[in-house]
Amino acid sequence: MSDETAHDILLSARGLVRDFGPFRAVDGVDLDVRSGTIHSVIGPNGAGKTTLFRLLTGILRPTAGSLEFAGEQLAGRPTHVVARRGIVQAFQTTSIFPRLTAHESVCAALVSKHRRSRDLITWFHRGLAGEASQVLETVGLSDVADEQARALSHGDQRALEVALALAMSPRLLLLDEPTAGMSPFESHKMVQLVQRLAKEEQLTVILSEHDMDTVFGISDRVSVMHQGRVLADGPAPEVRRNADVMAIYLGSEA
Incomplete structure (x- = not known):
């Protein structure tokens, strides 16, 4: 080599x-x-x-x-x-935060990244709300930010799983x-997302x-x-x- x-x-x-x-x-x-x-x-x-x-x-x-x-x-x-x-792997959202909205779910992941678990109830939201919104925009979920994770379509749930992983600022995403x-439509969107993450988010x-x-x-x-x-x-x-x-x-x- x-x-x-x-x-x-x-x-x-x-x-x-x-x-x-x-x-x-x-x-x-x-x-x-x-x-x-x-x-x-x-x-x-x-x-x-x-x-x-x-x-x-x-x-x-x-x-x-x-x-x-x-x-x-x-x-x-x-x-x-x-x-x-x-190194971060995307896991099933609905088994982790089913009652939280998409935005709240990403905030919770960001709280964990920033090691502020004691702020989980208050979300530490003043500093994280904008960052969470940006992550949701990256995966194309801005329009469903206020919907509960369990109420999202299957394709959007999988995209939210990716968003939670992205909130951890990975270099390698599994x-x-x-x-x-x-x-087929949802699969096409996911494929485009993966390609875009590799290219645009490096x-x-x-x-x-x-x-x-x-x-x-x-x-x-x-x-x-x-x-x-x-x-x-x-x-x-x-x-x-x-x-x-x-x-x-x-x-x-x-």
Whole structure:
């Protein structure tokens, strides 16, 4: 790897392993994610994608291996430390703040970022209301800012999940199945949002997605997992042509 290429690597995992008793869910994964790219991690159910995401965000500790982010070793560090370093995953809004409005939900996330949890009831709102509005504008939710999270359409709920993650000022955003359950129109909006975040907000994105049209339409690089290992990794067009990927994961439709 050249010095220039190495300099572009924001996240680098080497030999990541995660065992659950005798079962090895992640088996020696190497992963390099370049700054400013959309990097998809795909694979069939049970391939280890969710476990890998949990290792990257600190929810799970690796059984073995290393994880370097922006020059710092993060393997085994707690979730809040990983998040403050800049790795944030979007989680389901409706299971976190279902009764809050979209604006209040983002304010709550901002309170957490600013470490003012004791101000959660009063929202610390004088300093955060404008910032929350700006985040909602970024994801296209300004028109529904005063609606409860649980009352939003499915597509808007997923966009709000992204907004909560953005409130943490991430450098690396992890999105797990962002278009799941969406209509074609909603999926198109989400794809445009992800592309815009990567380009305009200079975010690096790791995406896990079952919709192959989405994956190969927006990804700079794709890693394919199978049985806990990386089966293939490379530029999206190259991976799409990979015979092993077509045979094991994509099937005849590829």
